[in-house]
Amino acid sequence: MPSFIFYLFALVTLGFGLLVVTARNPVTSALSLASSFVGLAALFISLDAYFIGIIQILVYAGAVMVLFLFIIMLMDIKAEEGKKTNNGALVGGCLLAVLLVLQVIMVSGAFHGERTVGDLDTAAAIGKAAGTELPTIANDLREGSLPDTKLMGYALFDRYGFHLQVVGLLLLVGTVGVVMLSKRDTAAKEAGN
Amino acid sequence: MELFLANLNLTFLIASVVKVIFLTFMVIMPMVAYSVYAERRVSAVIQDRVGPNRVGMPLTLLGFKKDLQIFGIGGLAQPLADGLKFILKEDFTPRHVNTFYYWLAPCLTIVPALLTAAVMPFGSELNLDVLGVAQPIKMVIADLNVGPLFIFAISSLGVYGIVIAGWASNSKYPFLGGVRSSAQMISYELSLGLSIVPVLMIFGELNLSKMSIYQDANGWLLLPLWGDGLSASRWILLIPVAISFLVFTISMFAETNRVPFDLPECETELVAGYHTEYSSMKFALFFLGEYAAMIVGSGLCVTLFLGGWSIPFAPLLSKLTGFQFHFEAGHTPLLTGLLHIGTFFAKVFAFIIFFIWVRWTLPRFRFDQLMKLGWLVFFELALANVFLTALLLWLVPLK
Numbered sequence: 001m002p003s004f005i006f007y008l009f010a011l012v013t014l015g016f017g018l019l020v021v022t023a024r025n026p027v028t029s030a031l032s033l034a035s036s037f038v039g040l041a042a043l044f045i046s047l048d049a050y051f052i053g054i055i056q057i058l059v060y061a062g063a064v065m066v067l068f069l070f071i072i073m074l075m076d077i078k079a080e081e082g083k084k085t086n087n088g089a090l091v092g093g094c095l096l097a098v099l100l101v102l103q104v105i106m107v108s109g110a111f112h113g114e115r116t117v118g119d120l121d122t123a124a125a126i127g128k129a130a131g132t133e134l135p136t137i138a139n140d141l142r143e144g145s146l147p148d149t150k151l152m153g154y155a156l157f158d159r160y161g162f163h164l165q166v167v168g169l170l171l172l173v174g175t176v177g178v179v180m181l182s183k184r185d186t187a188a189k190e191a192g193n
Numbered sequence: 194m195e196l197f198l199a200n201l202n203l204t205f206l207i208a209s210v211v212k213v214i215f216l217t218f219m220v221i222m223p224m225v226a227y228s229v230y231a232e233r234r235v236s237a238v239i240q241d242r243v244g245p246n247r248v249g250m251p252l253t254l255l256g257f258k259k260d261l262q263i264f265g266i267g268g269l270a271q272p273l274a275d276g277l278k279f280i281l282k283e284d285f286t287p288r289h290v291n292t293f294y295y296w297l298a299p300c301l302t303i304v305p306a307l308l309t310a311a312v313m314p315f316g317s318e319l320n321l322d323v324l325g326v327a328q329p330i331k332m333v334i335a336d337l338n339v340g341p342l343f344i345f346a347i348s349s350l351g352v353y354g355i356v357i358a359g360w361a362s363n364s365k366y367p368f369l370g371g372v373r374s375s376a377q378m379i380s381y382e383l384s385l386g387l388s389i390v391p392v393l394m395i396f397g398e399l400n401l402s403k404m405s406i407y408q409d410a411n412g413w414l415l416l417p418l419w420g421d422g423l424s425a426s427r428w429i430l431l432i433p434v435a436i437s438f439l440v441f442t443i444s445m446f447a448e449t450n451r452v453p454f455d456l457p458e459c460e461t462e463l464v465a466g467y468h469t470e471y472s473s474m475k476f477a478l479f480f481l482g483e484y485a486a487m488i489v490g491s492g493l494c495v496t497l498f499l500g501g502w503s504i505p506f507a508p509l510l511s512k513l514t515g516f517q518f519h520f521e522a523g524h525t526p527l528l529t530g531l532l533h534i535g536t537f538f539a540k541v542f543a544f545i546i547f548f549i550w551v552r553w554t555l556p557r558f559r560f561d562q563l564m565k566l567g568w569l570v571f572f573e574l575a576l577a578n579v580f581l582t583a584l585l586l587w588l589v590p591l592k
Binding site: 050 | 337345350399
């Protein structure tokens with residue numbers, strides 16, 4: 001990967017990330033967050049993780065942030081004017097960021113050698129088991145392209161099938177909970193009337 | 194930097210630039226312009242009018258008796274005149290708008306619409322031995338392994354343009370248009386995405402070029418009449434494929450804000466919806482964005498269901514005539530490559546005429562009907578279709 005592309009998109013990601021917290025206008029903040037996600041997606045793609053990069057745009061920039069924007073516009077939140085900074089949140093945020101940086105340093109310190117995910121031999125090793133069962137993975141590997149989507153699907157549904165179902169159940173419970181809460185609110189209002 | 198330059202593949206770079214320029218500026222842009230012309234002429238035919246049939250080469254300016262009508266079809270220079278008119282009109286920015294976002298919005302509409310064309314395989318490959326290029330050049334700008342997802346992801350960014358336009362205009366009709374649009378596009382994105390899952394399951398592939406190649410050899414998904422397409426499983430799988438084609442096409446109408454789902458710019462309720470406050474070229478950019486999205490959507494539909502660039506009955510035709518009509522990796526004659534490009538755009542154009550036909554035939558939905566249709570009918574239908582396909586693929590596996 002040409003390094004200057006990395007620096008360009010790292011700059012895009014971090015710059016817009018900074019704008020999210022410094023901008024006065026909530027719409028600017030929301031749009032900056034979306035742009036930051038796009039930069040992040042570009043970084044994923046430059047690591048040969050096409051699927052994750054595209055899903056990053058599809059889910060976060062394309063759907064979640066649009067809903068954010070939708071709500072900001074509907075509630076007509078005006079620009080913040082001279083609000084006092086919340087010191088607790090500031091300290092907590094900084095602490096969290098420092099912890100994250102420490103973890104990144106520890107993980108990257110434990111990482112040696114030139115092995116990357118894009119390395120086809122590694123991929124072949126991962127996909128060997130998958131390739132014998134799924135011919136499309138074997139075909140892609142033989143052609144010398146990395147079938148990242150298929151390998152990820154295989155890993156998710158085969159090795160982590162149980163975990164995936166637990167997460168799915170969690171989401172379902174969350175959805176049902178939201179529907180119940182919103183129904184109860186309207187029911188209470190109708191009873192009040 | 195030197196290493197970076199050394200790693201650059203010059204042929205690849207030049208080919209990519211040529212492809213980008215060819216596809217965006219020589220195909221999609223003129224196609225947008227002439228879709229507008231087609232829209233006006235077809236609507237005129239449907240409503241028993243004549244439509245714009247006068248504008249030709251203005252030879253009368255040079256003292257000739259009559260204007261020259263290109264190919265004898267009246268009005269073919271109309272898009273040029275329209276474009277000129279858009280550029281020459283006053284570019285007016287109302288005082289009550291948020292200027293930065295007001296200017297940003299048209300760009301955010303047109304850029305994603307044009308970007309999505311990058312993964313569209315608009316031809317098989319061109320064998321440029323004549324020019325001394327050893328490797329045949331693939332007729333797709335970026336041959337990604339996540340083709341359809343890329344198109345969905347980038348086109349989902351297009352909603353920002355409309356929402357921002359509605360919000361930045363700072364007046365009530367555009368705002369309502371923007372709100373409607375974001376609700377509508379998020380809702381129909383779900384059924385759009387789910388509707389192609391059965392197709393992906395059948396192909397076992399996320400690469401649009403490979404899908405086209407498979408359909409070229411084994412029959413289009415909706416027309417399995419040659420190659421492996423004649424197997425029983427492909428014919429049984431026609432049921433889920435037809436359902437997903439239906440859901441996909443209708444959701445695409447909603448995603449591109451076309452009638453019967455053009456609620457964001459519904460004239461009878463919202464003046465012109467999100468672009469009420471826009472004039473001249475900025476308005477034209479919204480227009481361009483809508484039509485470009487329509488062209489890319491048609492292209493995706495053609496690639497997924499109707500064989501992409503493949504010529505119908507290509508392997509059979511090759512056997513009958515002796516000329517190679519089908520694709521063969523590395524051994525496709527130049528003429529066949531060109532024919533494939535022509536076939537692709539012919540199919541896309543037919544699809545656009547279908548879009549136009551629907552627009553001037555059907556009345557508009559109400560907004561609540563639209564949302565209900567999306568969430569209660571298409572979403573469930575697409576979801577059930579995924580399970581149906583899985584069941585059928587398990588019972589009658591493909592070879």
